[in-house]
Amino acid sequence: MNPGIPLFARLVLLAILLITAPRLFAAAEFQCAVGNEVTAGLGDGVTMRTCLWEKEPNRVVRAGPLELVKNGILILKTQTNLEGKLHGDFTSWSDEGVVIISGTYVEGLKEGPWFETDKDGNSNTIYYRDGIPVER
Secondary structure, three states, X not given: OOOOOOHHXXXXXXXXXXXXXXXXXXXXXXXXXXXXXXXXXXXXXXXEEEEEEEEEOOEEEEEEEEEEEEOOEEEEEEEEOOOOOEOEEEEEEOOOOOEEEEEEXXXXXXXXXXXXXXXXXXXXXXXXXXXXXXXO
């Protein structure tokens, strides 16, 4: 018998690593397809990474990935199109790694199912069409 870390503790540590590792790696893999990467400290250990692109003279837009990283952990990930509008997947995590909000933007408007989890762990799904909640 190994007197080191008990098997249960090792399994818990492995589970935590498997849950958080994708977010840690995602926070490290950041590339701008157009424009230049910009990093800004927002306070409370939060850093924003995004891409700024001079679309035309005197018109700079945010284009591509946008991430918020808190103390080295990814807490928000989304995309913007070449017009600077939110476009694509949007995910926000709590400090504990729980998905708080996830959904999709199309040309700056929420589209399809959006999943939300409140502070008590209750989940809710709201469906959107052109940014407007719709009945299902």
